[in-house]
Amino acid sequence: MPHSIRVRDLYEALQERLQLEWLAGHSGADSTILSSSSDAGTGIIAGPLNYIHPNRVQVIGPAEERYLNSLYSPNRQQALQQLFAERPALVMLVDRVEGLPELAAMADEAGVALMRSPLGDSQVLDNLQYYASLFLSEKTTLHGVFLEVLGMGVLLTGDPAVGKSELALDLITRGSRLVADDAPEFTRIAPDIVSGTCPPILREFLEVRGLGILNIRQMFGDSSIKRTKYLRLIVHLKRMSADQISGMDRLSGAHAIRDVLGVQIPQVTVPVAPGRNLAVLVESAVRNHLLRLKGYDATEVLIERQQQAILDQS
Known part of the structure; x- marks a missing residue:
């Protein structure tokens, strides 16, 4: 196993299983998601959109999209800026979510990979966590x-x-x-x-x-x-x-x-x-x-x- 897992490694490993489509932020391909120094006790790399405890992979599903769409335009822009300011390694749209129009441009500007999977959030999270557990295991x-x-x-x-x-x-x-x-x-x-x-x-x-x-x-x-x-x-x-x-x-x-x-x-x-x-x-x-x-x-x-x-x- 490699000493670290980059965004491109995760994409190559799970592209077929999760039917991944890389939408934007290709310059973030070498961003590290996991390394040998990562805490094996938690092993958590992905989760729903979380501003308080950001994950290395921020997942946006229908519930998160409804929340963002409910915000007034200035507040929504601020929320997206905060999302990329935390420097996640990857933002993933799941469950056929199209994503806000400005997401792709902001991902390119921040150098954060933006991907999409048609599968449900629970299935995507299970695969991401299993992939992480393999890396962190003895x-x-x-x-x-x-x-x-x-x-x-x-x-x-x-x-x-x-x-x-x-x-x-x-x-x-x-x-x-x-x-x-x-x-x-x-x-x-x-x-x-x-x-x-x-x-x-x-x-x-x-x-x-x-x-x-x-x-x-x-x-x-x-x-x-x-x-x-x-x-x-x-x-x-x-x-x-x-x-x-x-x-x-x-x-x-x-x-x-x-x-x-x-x-x-x-x-x-x-x-x-x-x-x-x-x-x-x-x-x-x-x-x-x-x-x-x-x-x-x-x-x-x-x-x-x-x-x-x-x-x-x-």
Whole structure:
């Protein structure tokens, strides 16, 4: 994530979702809305027109427009001057509000961006606050390849050159989707949810030793790329000898819990050795985890069957 969010960043991120139209004040494109020094405790960047506690994004809906239209011309002009004197980063008209005729000229003069969205004020505010909360949330970068495997967000980790990228490429050919290679960024967006994405400069690329940099979108199409995904499972690749593999717990496998931004993420260790089909093993690990989430544990079922067999014999 950037160290600050400018008006142009917000416009690019939410233009399609909010159907934004940039009306005036284009010189304010680089005005800062949020920075890394912003108070994460409040996280409030937008709200209805407020002269007492101005927001970085001042929203004008039907109620605010009715108020402004109710004022006598000198008072309305004074109210608009006060609005721009507080130097908001952005003034946004919502709910199909056309805005007062003088708004565009005053926005250009003040260098404050003026935009319009046809959506209702509550929907616009929800999206703005969610966008702000993502920026202010705690973040971390983990080394690995982040994929969507069978609909689940899976992070492949392991020592350098263990085969993460080759495995990711194999999974992509089998229908998985790439989120991020090498340095996926994770953000805690809820007490128990961690969302992962890719830094813009690395988006769509996968580095495979011997092949170099591959553009996955160009090779496999748009459906091979996923912009963001919740992290649900970590698959740790570990080189092991035949003796080490034979010494692993054959019933329950190598399961653990890894703390990521205070959220407990299940982790399974998959041994890397010649002759092992890692793509099938990862997909099987995902299917098994989905069964566990539904309450089914194959190990417990096997133990119960063994106990029942012993009782039957006795």
